[in-house]
């Protein structure tokens with residue numbers, strides 16, 4: 277007998293799993309007992325990312341804080357919150373669109389009009405131009421990207437302002453500006469071209485970065501990439517520059533460049549707290565890809581030992597990891613690719629397949645529930661969701677929607693025009709970048725990058741092939 281929708285939801289819910297672990301009602305381990313608390317308990321406490329994978333990361337001073345959630349939402353039962361969300365959405369109708377990132381808890385996803393990765397969702401919102409409000413259940417940089425792509429009349433709302441991203445925060449604009457000045461001291465005029473028409477360095481920022489950094493790369497001849505198109509974007513950059521400055525995720529940069537044949541010896545790391553990033557001038561002269569010292573604390577949890585354990589306990593298992601994982605993990609896996617790649621690999625597999633997945637647990641548990649014909653489990657046996665995604669709870673969603681019903685926009689995310697214009701330019705360059713002809717990439721390339729894109733920001737912009745994290 278097929279499972280009911282309720283059974284599927286219950287099986288998929290990471291929140292429910294965490295509560296059961298806290299009650300001792302199931303075996304298993306969470307990375308901190310604080311995950312069982314309501315997210316609003318952390319709104320008023322010391323600044324931090326909250327319980328979960330980023331809880332050990334240092335949050336920058338001045339990061340957005342969420343004000344107090346009204347008591348009515350903090351004390352409401354889950355059933356009441358779900359009923360209020362449904363009622364508010366029914367009242368608002370086409371005036372609102374709710375977007376849910378793959379890594380959101382299931383109790384939020386069930387109210388989403390679109391579910392996907394960050395760039396898919398920003399583009400999905402464009403299919404609803406009449407929506408006055410776009411409620412983005414994701415993290416801060418995603419809401420910024422949605423604001424960049426939406427019309428000025430549309431408001432983009434982040435239900436909990438404390439939902440940032442620790443990796444995006446690891447590269448702030450002033451540190452990157454300082455890095456740029458130091459690179460100028462090594463390479464000379466950064467706008468000067470060599471005999472092949474290439475400048476000394478092209479800046480490339482991952483989609484998982486602030487709008488300010490997208491604006492920075494837009495102003496300096498650079499480009500944005502996603503985890504799906506990083507190879508194409510690096511090729512675009514190498515045609516125009518002798519080397520690349522890649523931020524904020526060292527792992528995506530390293531894994532992608534390595535698959536393209538760039539030797540590790542030509543990928544120095546840039547530590548923003550050290551002079552020349554901790555490198556010598558000759559290291560930087562020889563560099564092909566300068567990697568910013570940033571990482572995702574969700575994907576950093578996956579290890580080669582976990583892969584070995586999965587292979588031992590599940591002979592024949594296919595191990596698929598996200599390219600934000602460290603290089604040894606990507607090397608030990610059977611495949612690496614974006615969330616969209618992972619979803620499609622599972623969809624395409626014959627019934628009875630077994631998968632160990634190295635990405636955020638909310639997506640993994642949802643896939644396990646949606647594809648019961650396979651055995652799907654998370655590589656990391658400890659339940660540890662993305663801290664900031666987990667700050668969005670149905671209580672906040674009910675609050676922002678009921679405020680909209682009352683004619684009030686709360687938690688609006690707006691990118692200033694002087695940042696938005698160059699940031700859009702960097703996104704336009706990404707969409708215009710085309711994959712290299714067959715044969716341009718080293719034959720040992722392993723990262724799966726579909727790379728078929730859309731052409732302009734003004735056209736049909738929802739493409740699963742431009743997926744990000």
Ligand code: SF4
Nearest residue numbers: 441442443572574662
């Ligand atoms: S999963 Fe990693 S990159 Fe994505 S929002 Fe969480 S910390 Fe940021």
